[in-house]
Amino acid sequence: MTQTIDQVQGTTDPAAARRDHALTLAAELRSGYLAGSWREAASTFDVTDPATGAVVASVADCDVADGLAALSAADAAAEEWRASTPAERAALLHRVDTAMRADQENLAHLITLETGKTLTEARGEVIYAADYVRWYAEEAVRVHGRSSTAPTGDFQIVTVAEPVGPCLLITPWNVPLAMVTRKLAPAIAAGCTAVVKPAELTPLVTLAFARIVEDAGAPQGVVSVITTTRADEVCAALLADERLRKVSFTGSTAVGRLLLERSGQRVLRTSMELGGNAPFVVFDDADLDLAVEQAMIAKMRMGGQSCVGANRFLVQEGIADAFAARLGERMAATRVGSGFDEDVDLGPLIDERAVAKAQRLTDDALERGAREVARAEAPEGSCYLAPVVLDQVPADAAIISEEVFAPVAAISTFSTEAEALARANDTEHGLAGFVITASLDRARRMAGRMRSGMVGINRGLVSSVAAPFGGTKQSGLGREGGPEGIAEYLDMKYVAVPAF
Numbered sequence: 001m002t003q004t005i006d007q008v009q010g011t012t013d014p015a016a017a018r019r020d021h022a023l024t025l026a027a028e029l030r031s032g033y034l035a036g037s038w039r040e041a042a043s044t045f046d047v048t049d050p051a052t053g054a055v056v057a058s059v060a061d062c063d064v065a066d067g068l069a070a071l072s073a074a075d076a077a078a079e080e081w082r083a084s085t086p087a088e089r090a091a092l093l094h095r096v097d098t099a100m101r102a103d104q105e106n107l108a109h110l111i112t113l114e115t116g117k118t119l120t121e122a123r124g125e126v127i128y129a130a131d132y133v134r135w136y137a138e139e140a141v142r143v144h145g146r147s148s149t150a151p152t153g154d155f156q157i158v159t160v161a162e163p164v165g166p167c168l169l170i171t172p173w174n175v176p177l178a179m180v181t182r183k184l185a186p187a188i189a190a191g192c193t194a195v196v197k198p199a200e201l202t203p204l205v206t207l208a209f210a211r212i213v214e215d216a217g218a219p220q221g222v223v224s225v226i227t228t229t230r231a232d233e234v235c236a237a238l239l240a241d242e243r244l245r246k247v248s249f250t251g252s253t254a255v256g257r258l259l260l261e262r263s264g265q266r267v268l269r270t271s272m273e274l275g276g277n278a279p280f281v282v283f284d285d286a287d288l289d290l291a292v293e294q295a296m297i298a299k300m301r302m303g304g305q306s307c308v309g310a311n312r313f314l315v316q317e318g319i320a321d322a323f324a325a326r327l328g329e330r331m332a333a334t335r336v337g338s339g340f341d342e343d344v345d346l347g348p349l350i351d352e353r354a355v356a357k358a359q360r361l362t363d364d365a366l367e368r369g370a371r372e373v374a375r376a377e378a379p380e381g382s383c384y385l386a387p388v389v390l391d392q393v394p395a396d397a398a399i400i401s402e403e404v405f406a407p408v409a410a411i412s413t414f415s416t417e418a419e420a421l422a423r424a425n426d427t428e429h430g431l432a433g434f435v436i437t438a439s440l441d442r443a444r445r446m447a448g449r450m451r452s453g454m455v456g457i458n459r460g461l462v463s464s465v466a467a468p469f470g471g472t473k474q475s476g477l478g479r480e481g482g483p484e485g486i487a488e489y490l491d492m493k494y495v496a497v498p499a500f
């Protein structure tokens with residue numbers, strides 16, 4: 001990138017200057033990155049800033065032919081990349097990691113421009129994204145098979161982990177950089193080549209990241225990025241192509257189901273990180289300060305637009321009023337505004353549809369008898385939504401079963417641990433759950449019985465590069481992060497060899 005953030009220091013309106021800086025960066029990102037080169041597509045599509053509704057960039061609108069060209073490149077590069085040494089793959093990822101950290105400000109500016117999230121959160125996302133690259137640089141040289149003697153004693157069982165082959169990586173808009181690296185870094189470390197398909201709402205930071213990968217020396221075709229408004233058509237063509245061997249998807253459960261159906265036709269390896277409906281359970285014995293602090297993290301990170309964000313607060317009767325009042329005070333004090341303004345806690349939601357959905361779910365809860373405890377202020381503007389706290393939310397309110405994906409906290413009360421557990425598990429999803437209690441026994445029981453892929457005990461944040469992130473039930477298949485994450489990109493071959 002040609003500009004540095006130093007150029008915006010010292011101006012009278014720093015937020016406007018930061019946004020201008022982001023616009024300059026965005027203007028450089030027009031082409032798709034296919035087959036190791038930057039290519040213009042036949043048409044382009046607009047990217048908008050959710051804070052203003054203004055068009056901030058136009059990028060390549062790749063079609064099926066572009067998608068297949070990217071897959072051809074991934075296929076052509078597959079044998080050579082598979083034959084690269086683990087140390088070579090690790091070295092490439094280390095160079096990418098270093099470059100991402102050096103370019104943190106520019107990458108963060110692009111994230112803020114296209115998602116609306118605050119610069120503070122965007123900076124955090126860049127480091128979190130780079131952490132995945134670093135983790136898998138280190139993991140690339142630690143891929144193990146095993147060896148054992150067959151029960152019959154006449155031969156040895158030797159297993160070898162092999163890359164699955166060319167992968168399609170489809171990512172969502174809410175964490176646009178970290179969701180790419182959480183997939184791409186283990187794929188590269190495993191020896192796979194990849195076609196990345198970022199969300200159409202947020203293509204910019206992925207294109208900027210592709211430059212970093214290119215500059216770090218990734219061989220031609222190992223990574224391609226196809227930006228497109230025709231995700232269904234383009235991805236269907238790739239999924240039907242026999243050269244593709246794996247699809248990894250993060251997004252909604254509805255799209256995940258469709259991709260699973262299509263993948264089934266060709267028995268593709270799949271990883272699916274889908275929607276959530278996380279319960280946040282607070283027991284009477286909880287430390288109130290800690291409960292509210294962790295609730296704020298679980299609810300308000302990314303303005304509630306997180307798959308592991310707390311969707312339902314289940315609070316025991318004895319602490320419920322105090323918890324609702326304190327959470328209300330905190331949420332009402334949230335400063336909402338442009339993500340480029342360093343004094344702001346929360347930016348806009350991603351688009352008007354997201355705002356409309358949150359308003360529908362809030363109105364539905366209020367009509368069914370919920371009580372509004374607190375509401376913050378938000379600026380005028382179609383994508384801004386004032387944070388809201390509701391309590392006495394009845395079990396039949398739609399917000400209890402649908403992912404709100406917004407800064408709306410829905411509180412219901414319970415009386416016994418058994419009731420809390422039953423209600424926590426009463427969802428088709430099973431991504432994350434949270435338990436706040438001072439009792440170790442209760443924490444252990446709840447963690448063991450909650451039907452979700454992840455449980456936070458006295459913590460509102462579970463994500464870590466070293467942990468296996470993923471869900472049960474309709475929240476998905478497979479895990480990302482930790483040693484488990486690289487296994488998603490490896491096939492285990494077993495070789496029978498004569499006994500020693």
Ligand code: NAD
Nearest residue numbers: 171172173198199231232235251252255273274275276307
């Ligand atoms: P989405 O399903 O609409 O889109 C996700 C991605 O899929 C985008 O890149 C989109 O272009 C693409 N897509 C859409 N239709 C497609 C099709 N027919 N074929 C191929 N690709 C298609 O989801 P979203 O609104 O971008 O993201 C929000 C959802 O993602 C929420 O449900 C959230 O819970 C989930 N999410 C899950 C995780 C996780 O790790 N489990 C992480 C972040 C977000």
